[in-house]
Amino acid sequence: MTPMGRPIHPLRQFVLKMHSRCDLACDHCYVFEHADQSWRGRPIVTSDEVLKATAERIAEHATTHGLDTVHVVLHGGEPLLAGHTRLRRAAEELHRTLTGVCALDLRIHTNAVTLDERFLDLFDEFGIKVGVSLDGDKAANDLHRRYANGRSSHDRVLRGIALLDRPRYRHLFAGILCTIDVRNDPIAVYDALAELRPPRVDFLLPHATWDEPPLRPADDSDGTAYARWLLAVYDRWAADGRPMDVRIFDSVLRTLRGDSSLTESLGLAPADLAVIETDGSFEQADSLKTAYDGAPVTGMDVITHSLDDVAAHPGLVARQQGLDGLSDQCRACPVVRSCGGGLYAHRYRTGSDFLNPSVYCSDLLRLITDIRDRHMSDQSVQPALADEHLDELAAGLGSTATTDLLARHQLSLGRELLGLVWHETPHTPLGEAAWETLTLLDGTAPESVDRILAHPYVRPWALRSLEGGTDAAEIAVRGVAEIAAAAALRAGRAEAVVVPVHEGVLRLPTLGTLALGDGVEQAEVRTDDEGFTVRADGTTYTVSWKGPKDPAWRGSRRFELDGWAVALEDTDPWRDCHGHPAHPRLGEGEAEAWRADLAAAWAWIRRELPQYAPGIAAGLQVVTPLSPASDGSDISSAARDAFGAVAIARPAAPESLALLLVHEFQHVKLGAVLDLTDLYDPSCDKLFYAPWRPDPRPLEGLLQGTYAHLAVIEFWFARWRSADGDTARKAEVQFSRWRDQTAEAVETLAGSGALTPVGERFVAGMRGTLRGFRTADVGAEALRAARQAAGEHRGAWEAAAR
Incomplete structure (x- = not known):
């Protein structure tokens, strides 16, 4: 427990200082140039004792709190100055100690001026991802990032990045960190960085406080120079099709739709980072060095203190309070859930410490509202x-940007369907009131409305409403009121919404359900300071976001899994659209088992199938548990009209869950593609052999199965390469079988005579991916077993077809 009696929030991110000096003399460096000068008294290089104790403390903390993954960044100063031997020692110690405890995401952050192949071979051996500091083109970079003698570092950094860009090392490239200087041309900076093809760029506001404010142009009368600079970059990035992730933009968009931020400088997620200095002392985030001398100090060290001790430190606890830890001005701000008060260090002012808005407050307000407005404007345009x-997509993949494009189109379809429901079904006074509230919210808090409309099970409701029938009008009115109430709660608005109750259950999409009992026909839902209240038949139910909840409430469980926010949906009545029985509400133990398995499966995907991870993180928002099969076989499904959701009966092993996730998400993506473009002639009524089904399939069914099996092949290839013994032998057989049979299915599609020109291009893309696996050297025994299984399946299919 913390000193305030709260449970300890576990730490998951660790910065391990390998070397306390640097070979550059960047004048904006918070370690060497800001208020805290503790580096002067530190050992230059960390010791074996500190490395060993650090690894043991992290393992101890991970075990205590059941962490599935920890993130460690080797840092400095300049960590490459520690040398190959010391960096190897750190990697060996961390891997040795954490193996069997949790997954390790190990990275290094460097200026790259001494990066060479020997370092990269070491990093490849231990899977160490590399982040590089670069402020843009030569003119921009030379403003700050120079050697002590004034010489430019730009060419050397580019040489290091060129090494990282080689095919042999490309998988190690984590991205570029760029500190903003508003004197630099934002477009020139962006273009220079984009040309290097980084997977991610992190644009950083220069560290500053109210005592030492940031550089601003003389004409910056409204205090938004940094916002304008970033918005110029945003527009260029969006126009380019978002070729790489940009952490600050992605975080704003995520927080606007209610997801977690990807950076501690935005959002309300609690801080979970600790720093280990070269002398073994624990410190808080390095950014605090900009506030005052000693600001990051905890008075603790790895030899005598645990990470639970660090997590309970008042300085850490203060950064874990969410809204409660912000100033009155911040709590009243309309974008506080996205901004989160900005970076903690940037709030500092002598006399009031950190209980202030960010020194970049005006910039953050404009940045978030303008991105919101730009994004909303984009939603109204039909993406192509x-x-x-x-x-x-045809290759089987889908980046964050491409998957987001699919999601935007699905949201636009959701909006169209909502409008159709309203205009095509009879209204009631209750429905009119709900629609009025929804219209108001769409003008004042559109991101909250979009959050509800993007829920996968809104579309099945809308389609059912439009089918007609005796209960269609009732279903339509109830759904509109449910959406309005959930959006009002998401927005924190005080509007009361009266919602019809169906079979004693109040549904609030994305949030959960409330059991009100038989005979209750409607309920009034209203936001309050701590959560919301529901009044029905003279009874008041209180649901608190943080504290104890009414026993009748069944909230949606949302898991934050290291870059993937996913809901375990076991309450929404419209989830029963997957062709298999949905699992009833899970108990807490069952839900925790799901969380653990999803975390393990996600870690496996990120490690073994990293090319699929960005799409899943961007587009898969809901996993719906299915009731298990009586024979114990795996069951999974993706509903054509529920974009963003897959349904799965929890399998026995996380690796099996990983396979089902990547497999079913292929169906989700292809369904969205088919909503955007025709890949085949819909009048085709032929049936085709599908190597994975006992029954003949229509063309779309064969296309769907073939596309899904691109991921299946990738899975078995990764499983074959990462496992050993009997597991590897079985994976080799599965890889061989599905590679060859999926290639056969691709040729069936190509020869069907029913593909459109776009469909022909798409199928050719699938063929290209399969071609890349043809060179895999499958053993004769595995090849024989695969062909035997394929032959038996084909024989059984033909016998059944006679």
Whole structure:
């Protein structure tokens, strides 16, 4: 417990200082140039004792709190100055100690001026991802990042990045960190960084406080120079089709739709980072060095203190309070859930410490509201699949940007369907009131409305409402009121919404359900300071976001899994659309088992199938548990009209869950593609052999199965390469079988005579991916077993077809 009696929030991110000096003399460096000068008294290089104790403390903390993954960044100063031997020692110690405890995401952050192949071979051996500091083109970079003698570092950094860009090392490239200087041309900076093809760019506001405010142009009368600079970059990035992730933009968009931020400088997620200095002392985030001398100090060290001790430190606890830890001005701000008060260090002012808005307050307000407005404007335009998007998807993959394009189109479809429901079904006074509230919210808090409309099970409701029938009008009115109430709660608005109750259950999509009992026909839902209240038949139910909840409430469980926010949906009545029985509400133990398995499966995907991870993180928002099969076989499904959701009966092993996730998400993506463009002639009524089904399939069914099996092949290939013994032998057989039979299915599609020109291009893309696996050297025994299984399946299919 913390000193305030709260449970300890576990730490998951660790910065391990390998070397306390640097070979550059960047004048904006918070370690050497800001208020805290403790580096002067530190050992230059960390010791074996500190490395060993650090690894043991992290393992101890991970075991205590059941962490599935920890993140460690080797840092400095400049960590490459520690040398190959010391960096190897750190990697060996961390891997040795954490193996069998939790997954390790190990990275290094460097200026790259001494990066060479020997370092990269070491990093490849231990899977160490590399982040590089670079402020843009030569003119921009030379403003700050120079050697002590004034010499430019730009060419050396580019040489290091060129090494990282080689095919042999490309998988190690984590991205670029760029500190903003508003004197630099934002477009020139962006173009210079984009040309290097980084997977991610992190644009950083220069560290500053109210005592030492940031540089601003003389004409910056409204205090938004940094916002304007970033918005110029945002517009260029969006126009380019978002070729790489940009952490600050992605975080704003995520927090606007209610997801977690990807950076501690935005959002309300609690801080979970600790720093280990070269002398073994624990410190808080390095950014605090900009506040005052000693600001990050905890008075603890790895030899005598645990990470639970660090997590309970008042300084850490203060950064874990969410809204409660912000100033009155911040709590009243309309974008506080996205901004989160900004970076903690940037709030500092002598006399009031950190209980202030960010020194970048005006910039953050404009940045978030303008991105919101730009994004909303984009939603109204029907997105199209450019050739590069189609080719990327045809290969079986889907980047964050491409998957987001699919999601935007699905949201636009959701809006169209909502409008159709309203205009095509009879109204009631209750429905009119709900629609009025929804219209108001769409004008004042559109991101909250979009959050509800993007829920996968809104579309099945809308389609059912439009089918007609005796209860269609009732279903329509109830759904509109449910959406309005959930959006009002998401927005924190005080509007009361009266919602019809169905079979004693109040549904609030994305949030959960409330059991009100038989005979209750409607309920009034209203936001309050701590959560919301529901009044029905003279009874008041209180649901608190943080504290104890009414026993009748069954909230949606949302898991934050290291870059993937996913809901375990076991309450929404419309989830029963997957062709298999949905599992009833899970108990807490069952839900925790799901969380653990999803975390393990996600870690496996990120490690073994990293090319699929960005799409899943961007587009898969809901996993719906299915009731298990009586024979114990795996069951999974993706509903054609529920984008963003897959349904799975929890399998026995996390690796099996990983396979089902990547498999079913292929169906989700292809369904969205088919909503955007025709890949085949819908009048085709032929049936085809599918190597994975006992029954003949229509063309779309064969296309769906073939596309899903691109991921199946990738899974078995990764499983074969990462396992050993009997597991590897079985995976080799599975890889061989599905590679060859999926290739056969691709040729069936190509020869069907029913593909459109776009469909022909798409199938050619699938063929190209399969071609890349043809060179895999499958053993004769595995090949024989695969062909035997394929032959038996074909024989059984033909016998049944006679």
